[in-house]
Every structure is written in C-alpha cells, then in structure tokens.
Amino acid sequence: MVFMSYTLIIAEKPKAAKKIAESLAEGKLKVLKKNDVEYYYFERNGKPHIVAPSVGHLFNLSSISKKWFYPVFDYEWKPSFLVSKFSHFSKKYFEVLKELASNANDVIIATDYDTEGEVIGYNILRFLLNRKDAKRMKFSTLTKEELIDSYENAMKTLDWGQLEAGLARHEIDWLWGINLTRALTLSLKNNGNNVFSILSTGRVQGPTLSLLVKREEEIENFKPKPYWQIFAFIKIGKTKYQSIYEEDKIWDKEKAQKVFSQSNKKVARVLKIKRRQYEQLPPPPFNTTDLQTEAYNQFGFSPMQTMNLAESLYQKGIISYPRTSSQKIPSSIGFKFILQALGKLSPYNKIVNKILSGNELHVVEGSKDDPAHPAIYPTKEIPNPNELTPQERKLYDLIVKRFLAAFGEPSIREVTQVILDINGKKFILKGVKTVKEGWIEFYYPYVSDEEILLPELKEGEELEVEKVEILEKKTEPPPRYTQASIIKEMEKRGLGTKATRSEILKTLYDRNYIMGKSIKVTPLGKAVVKILEQYSPKIISEELTRKLEEEMENVYNGKKKREEIVKEAKKLLEEILSDFKKVEEKIGKELSSAIIISRNEKRILGKCSICAGDLIIIRYKGKAFVGCSNYPKCKTIYPLPRNARIEATGKICEKCNTPIIRVFRKGKRAFSMCLDPNCPTKANWGENGNNKK
Numbered sequence: 001m002v003f004m005s006y007t008l009i010i011a012e013k014p015k016a017a018k019k020i021a022e023s024l025a026e027g028k029l030k031v032l033k034k035n036d037v038e039y040y041y042f043e044r045n046g047k048p049h050i051v052a053p054s055v056g057h058l059f060n061l062s063s064i065s066k067k068w069f070y071p072v073f074d075y076e077w078k079p080s081f082l083v084s085k086f087s088h089f090s091k092k093y094f095e096v097l098k099e100l101a102s103n104a105n106d107v108i109i110a111t112d113y114d115t116e117g118e119v120i121g122y123n124i125l126r127f128l129l130n131r132k133d134a135k136r137m138k139f140s141t142l143t144k145e146e147l148i149d150s151y152e153n154a155m156k157t158l159d160w161g162q163l164e165a166g167l168a169r170h171e172i173d174w175l176w177g178i179n180l181t182r183a184l185t186l187s188l189k190n191n192g193n194n195v196f197s198i199l200s201t202g203r204v205q206g207p208t209l210s211l212l213v214k215r216e217e218e219i220e221n222f223k224p225k226p227y228w229q230i231f232a233f234i235k236i237g238k239t240k241y242q243s244i245y246e247e248d249k250i251w252d253k254e255k256a257q258k259v260f261s262q263s264n265k266k267v268a269r270v271l272k273i274k275r276r277q278y279e280q281l282p283p284p285p286f287n288t289t290d291l292q293t294e295a296y297n298q299f300g301f302s303p304m305q306t307m308n309l310a311e312s313l314y315q316k317g318i319i320s321y322p323r324t325s326s327q328k329i330p331s332s333i334g335f336k337f338i339l340q341a342l343g344k345l346s347p348y349n350k351i352v353n354k355i356l357s358g359n360e361l362h363v364v365e366g367s368k369d370d371p372a373h374p375a376i377y378p379t380k381e382i383p384n385p386n387e388l389t390p391q392e393r394k395l396y397d398l399i400v401k402r403f404l405a406a407f408g409e410p411s412i413r414e415v416t417q418v419i420l421d422i423n424g425k426k427f428i429l430k431g432v433k434t435v436k437e438g439w440i441e442f443y444y445p446y447v448s449d450e451e452i453l454l455p456e457l458k459e460g461e462e463l464e465v466e467k468v469e470i471l472e473k474k475t476e477p478p479p480r481y482t483q484a485s486i487i488k489e490m491e492k493r494g495l496g497t498k499a500t501r502s503e504i505l506k507t508l509y510d511r512n513y514i515m516g517k518s519i520k521v522t523p524l525g526k527a528v529v530k531i532l533e534q535y536s537p538k539i540i541s542e543e544l545t546r547k548l549e550e551e552m553e554n555v556y557n558g559k560k561k562r563e564e565i566v567k568e569a570k571k572l573l574e575e576i577l578s579d580f581k582k583v584e585e586k587i588g589k590e591l592s593s594a595i596i597i598s599r600n601e602k603r604i605l606g607k608c609s610i611c612a613g614d615l616i617i618i619r620y621k622g623k624a625f626v627g628c629s630n631y632p633k634c635k636t637i638y639p640l641p642r643n644a645r646i647e648a649t650g651k652i653c654e655k656c657n658t659p660i661i662r663v664f665r666k667g668k669r670a671f672s673m674c675l676d677p678n679c680p681t682k683a684n685w686g687e688n689g690n691n692k693k
Contacts, residue, residue, distance in 0.1 A: 006041075006048040008104035009137075010097070010124055012111035014038065015315040016142060017053035020110055023147040024049065035092040039100070044151075052100050054111065055093045059123040060084070061174040070182040071577045073570055075174065077123060098128050107134040108154055113372055114323055115166030115556075116499060122163050133157050140373045142317040143381055162372070165556035169497075172548060172569045176203035179573060180539055183580050184528070184591065191588030197595055199528065200511055203545055204496040204504050206532065209513055209521070210540040211489065213529040215481055216521045222477035228256035228470055232420070232427045234268055235466045236455050243268075243420055243429040253472075260470040263425040270461045271426070274417040279410040280449075282439035284327035284366030285375035286402050288498040289491045291322065294402070296484035298446055299394055300517070303487050303502035309395045310376070313388075317381045319399055323499045324373040327366025329406070333377065335361045339407075341380035348400060351442050355407045363406045377403045401443050408439025416454055422465060429454070480518040494546045512598070523601055527594030535583045538576050605648045605675070606659025608636050615659060615675070617646060626675055638675040641665075655680050 009024075011017035014037075021029055021040035030041040039052040060083045064074040079094055080087035107129060109121035113136075125131050136155040139146045177200070184199040201209070230245040245263070250256040286294070291310065292303040301309070310322035320333075336356070343352035355361070366375075378400045385393060416431035431454030434440065440447050457463075481489065483505060490501050508514045513525030521529075532539045548569060554560040580587070603617045605626060613630035617640070624646075626638040638658070640646060645664040653660055653674035664670045674681065 005103055005105045006050050007106040007108060008100055008129075009049060009051040009108045009110050010121055011051055011053045012117055012120055013055060013315065014053040016110075016112075017051045019142040019315070019317055020147055021051040023142075023144040024051075024151055034096050034099075037092050037096045039096060050100060050104075051110075052097055053093060054097065054120055054124060055090050057116075057120055057123070058090055058094050058097070059127060060087070061170060063178065068182065068186070070179045070186065071574060072178055072182070073175070073574075075171075077127065094128070097124060101129040104129065107131060108137055108151070109134050109158060110137040110139075110150075112321065112323075113138045113140070113159075113162075114321075114499065115162050115169060118159055118163040119166040119170060122158060122167075125158075141320045141379045142315065143379045161556050161558050164562045165552050168552050168555050168562040168565055171562075171566050172552070173203055175566075175569060175573055177201075177205075179577055180206070183577060183584070184587075187580075187584045187588035188591050188595070189588075191585060191592055198511075199591065200507065201528065201532070201539060202504075202507075203548060204490075204500065205507060206529075206540040207542045207545045208486070208490060208495055208504055209508055209525055210529050210533070211493070211495075211542070212481060212486065212508075212514060212519060212521050213526050215478065216526060219477040219480065224474035224476070225251070226253075226472060226474050227251050228253060228472055230256065230260050230263065230427075231469045231471070232263065232268065232422055233466045233469070234420070234429060235464045236457075239455075240466060241429055241452075241454070243418075243427040246419075246426040246428055256470060259425055260468065263422045263427070264468045265423045266465050268420040268422045268427065268463045268465050270418060270457050270459050270463065271421045272419040273457060273459060274419075275414060276417075277412055277414045277435060279412055280438075280440075281410050282364045282405050282408045283402065283443070284364055285329050285377055285406050286399060287325050287327050287366075287368060287370070287375055288323050289325075289487055289501075290327070291376055291399070292487050292502065293484040294446070295395060295398060296482065298398060299391075301391070301395070302483050302506075304506045305391075306395065307502050309392055310399075312392060313383075313396055313399075316383060316387075318379055318383045318396065320375075320377050320379065321373045322376050324370045324375060325368050325498055326370035326373060326375045327368045329363055329365070329374045329377050329403075331361075331363075333374070334380070335363065335407075338378065338380045338403075341382055342378060342400060342404070344382060347397070348404065351404050355404065355442075361407065365406075398446060401446055405439045405443035408442045409436075411438035411440045411449075412436040413449065418454065418457060420463070422468070480516075480520060482518060486519060493542060494549050495542065497549075512602075522598060524594055524598035527591065527598075531587055531590050531594070535587050536576060536580050538572075539580075544572075605646070605661055606650075606652065608634060609657040610634055610636050639677060641673075653679060653681065 009020060011020055017040065021042060024044050025042035026044050027042070032039050032041060039050060041048065041050050043049065058080055059077045060080045061075050062078045062083045063072050064076055081091040081094065107125065109125065111117035111121040125134055136158050137150040138155060139150040180202060181200040184201060188197060188199065227249040229249060232243045234241045234243055245259060250259065292306045295301040295306040296303065307322065310319065313319045314322055339352050339356055342348045376399055383396065388396060412435040414433050414435050418429040420427040420429055431452045433451050433453055434449065440449065486505065487501050490496050496504055512522055513528065514521055529540060538544055551560060551565040555562050555565060604614045605617065606615050608615050608628045611628065611630050611634040613628045613634055615626050616629055618625055618627045624640045626640060628634040628636040641663050643665060647662040649660045649662050649672060651660040656674055656676040656679035658675040660672055660674050662670055662672050
C-alpha cells in the first residue's frame, strides 16, 4: 500500500508501536506488514499517520579500520546488522523505516524517554530520514491517556541535553571497551604461549571487578578471632525463651568460663523491664536499583532478569517506565483512578478500600529523583493474569504491593528488654511485637518482621532457668556480595547507570570473571585485576570512572560540550594505552598463566574418596567422563551426563561420599546429582535421571 504523505511516528520496539497506534487512532486502525515487520496506519485530527517500530538500536559504532589493533580512535555509526551478526534481525526494521521515510512530511520521535531512546531516535532521524530534528513525545507509561497527551503536547524538538549525553556515553564507552579489550586480548595473542581467549574490560567493568576482588581478598585474609557467648534458657509456663549475658561477646576465655560457672543456677529474678516504641515509615516506591534488589531478595531474580520482566510489563502498559532513579511519584498521575482500577483485582481489593476510605491520599517518597521519569508504579490498565508468565505475575504483584504500601501509615513496633539477675549476673531477654501494622499489612508477604512475644512479667518476679549454655564462636569475614548488593554498591559508588549495571554484571559472569549467586571471583577474574593493578591501575580506577560519569552529567545539564569531554577521554585513554604497550609482554605472560590455571580449576569437581586426588573432567574422542588425577595408581572413574555443562558445587553426597555436581542442559531446568551412578539416592531415578538433590 502506497501513502503519498503522512506523519511518521517512530517507536522504540514493536509492542510500543502497537500501543501508540491503538491509543492515537481515531477510527479504523490499519495493520500493515512488510518482511514480517508490522506497522500501523491511522488518521488523527483528519491527518494520516504511520507508526513504525525500531527494534532497539538500528545503528552502532564501528571501527573504520578492519584491522585488529589498538589504539583505535577512528570510528563511525553503521547499521547494526553490518556491525554484528547477532544484530542481523534488525535489518528488516531498518529497510521498512528507510522506505517509509521517503513520503514522511512530518516526523515524531516516540522512543523511550531516556538517553538510549534519544540516541535510537536521533540516529534513525539523521541516517534514514536525512533530518536534523523532529518533534518528541515524552511519556512514562504506555497508557492511552498519557500517549494521547504526549502526542498533543509533543516537544517541538529533541531533548538535546539528553541526546548529547547519550552520544557522549556511547562514544566514550565504545572507545574504552574496544581499546582495553583489544589490549588485553592482543597481549595474550602476541606472547607466543599458544593461549588465546577474548578478555574484556571497560570503563565500568574494570572498577566493578576490582571492587569484587577487594571483597574476595578481605574474605581470604580474614583472621577469625574467638569469642564466647553465654545463654540462659528461661521457662515461662510451657514456653522456653532465650536470654543472653549482658556482654554480648566475651573475648577472654577464662572470664567467660567464670561467668558461666557463676550463672549456672536454676532461678532468675526480674530486675528491670524497659519498653520502647518506634515508628517504621513505609518504604518509598521502587526505582530501578530498589526493584532489582527486592526482586532478587524475594524471588532470586537476577538484576538482568528483573529488567527483562519489567520491560515486558511496561510494554504491556501495566507499569510505568522501569529505568528510573526516582523514588517519587507525582499526584498528577491520578492516584485515585489507579487505586480504583487495582481495586477490581481481588488480591488488592481489601487494601485499596482501606486506602480510599482515608481522608487524604498521601504517598511517601524517598530522597532520590530523576528528571526524566517518576518512580515505578502500576498503571490503571489492568492485566489479564492469564496473559502474564508466572515470573511476570510475581514482579507485578511486588510492584503493586510496594505502590500500595507507600500510601500506608507508619507501623509501630514495641521492643521490650527484660533484665534478669542470675546469681548476680545480668542477662537480657528481648521481646518484639507490632503494636500497629500500618503499611506492613499492605506489603505482605514481602516484609517479615520477626516477633518475639513475651508474657506479662513483673519486677522482682522469679523465673525458672531451664539451662545455661556457653558457646565458643569465631568472628566471620564480611559476606560475599550478592547480585543485589553489588548493584546497590555500584549505585552508591557512582559506577555505571541504572540502565547499564545489570548488563555489566552479566558480562562479568559471561567472561568467567565471577561465579555463583553469592559472588565469588574466579582465579581468572582475580588475575586480571591484580595484573592491571600492577601494570595499568587507571583501567580499574573508580575515581576515573566516577569523573567521567560526572562529565557526562555536565553534558546532560549543558555545562560542557560532548566534543570536549570525548576529546579529554581520548587523551586519557591514549596515555593509558601507551603505558600498557610498554608492559604488554609481561601482562600477556601473566594472563596466559592465569588462564591455564583457571581452565584447569574449572575441570576439578572435587576430591577422590579413594585416594584424595582431584576428580577432574576428562574429554576423550568427543566424550566426557570423570577420572582421578592420580591415574594410573587410582583408577576411579565416573560417567557424566551427555550434552551438558557441568559445574562443581563444593558439596559432598552423604550417602556415597562423592562430589555433588550441577548439570545444565539447554532449554531444561538445571539439577544436582552426585557422581556415583550406583548411589542409593538414585534408586528411583527414571531414564532421564533428572531428580534434584
């Protein structure tokens, strides 16, 4: 179908294009298709319009030279499908937009309103439509009302501050990423050890990995210190309560033994009872980092998984834009209408009625703000639960409950401290109870405040001591970062952005620099950081990364020109790479040794129960099995599942005393098993052997 003249609206993704078209169409909406790409024709205000989608970035930066060297400072924007084979799917969207561009008399950019969306729209505008500017729709939800308002009140021009900051970030991150990755990789390739691997680092990736290595070293170098705790178990009626000696930790063993022997009596007298009440304010609405953290804590979703799910919910029009730093929601979104809509869903009906029965709708806010978008909130478009995946339903419920909790009153908690006298030694018995639930009721089951309810006691009352225990403990190292806590730490330290932190974390996993949910740095990850620390410390400098982030913020605010900070970044990078080249050979040799060690360690699954040798993965004639490192003296051997990736768990089977491994197969759920096929735990296994252990 040929249209002579129309307004072309460019959306970021296919689902967004459909939502925009359905919302703006007055009368019949025509769905058109070319090369399996759907676009939409409609009329509004008597004028023809076409909404056509991009599919993320249709253009990416690429080196002008085809040779693999560094430093690389000459680059250009090219169609994504020419830059990477993984972007070939974008070619058909490119071609459809190119064809539609020829008859467009007016253009509106309707990509996501952030730096990435601005860059996506601008590149399409300048490279496919040969235009320098266009109108700009700004919206935070894909709801009909907001999209119509965004269209009717479209900005007359692109958001140039946002665009320039986005272009600056793309250029600087590309320069940093390609040059540092090539430097590391070529140091390996050129050292003559026949060890080759793509080793990446980047402006944010390096400092983040360094941060994780520092925690790893804290754990490894930690020297535990012994201490003693003394507990008295008090029996009141049929219930037993635990009290602790007033000095929580006793560092001297003799003193601890003395206190224990003196307090090992059968009667405790209530000396004093103290009560204190305090308020717990509702948590603010989610921003990106808070959502990623809570989804990990509640469901075990990785930050990347959370963002993918949130993006899906956003494109369905049922939550607001999920990439935001804000913890604030303006009343202009229409609290009452959203609450009334949510009240039609049975899980929220009771809570909504309580909120709406109050005198005034007031939402608690956090301190963080974002000029582009408010905090994440559910819209008044109600989802059909059957159209959501189980994971999407979980995340949607979490977002709704957090939104509702922000309307709740503070909860009131009471802490009771009972001071007991046992033969002249003071022990503390604590009780905690909720006096007023407030917002906690609205956020259930995502808040768990432990309650220890004590019976009514009086000063001077004597209680039965069932037993007294002394326990020797040791101080523990700092905990490993989880995927949630490292995202929080990155935000706190100004590393990366709300949109990029989950990608950076995923890259560290993909490069085998880190492993596990409780993040452990691999020998390779540690080696990369230690080698760079010694020979090229600026690559992993937090301060340098933070400074560049501040400079990009200055571009956003119009305080600096993009060209100026890109030029400064190139100069800095040139100095770093010049110093790197001087020690490239040393870096390459040390990296190749680290890779060999890392590869060998990945093959080790645990210890042999026969001779205490290492049980290692052996590949022979296309098959994999487990053998002992002490072969031929020890001929222990175990089969391995076919077509699977195997990981050690560090655990031992209680029945057969062989290591437990984790088995991953594409498209199937991972499972655990021990190595011994004759283990009693496998007695009822079916042919697939997919029981979990």
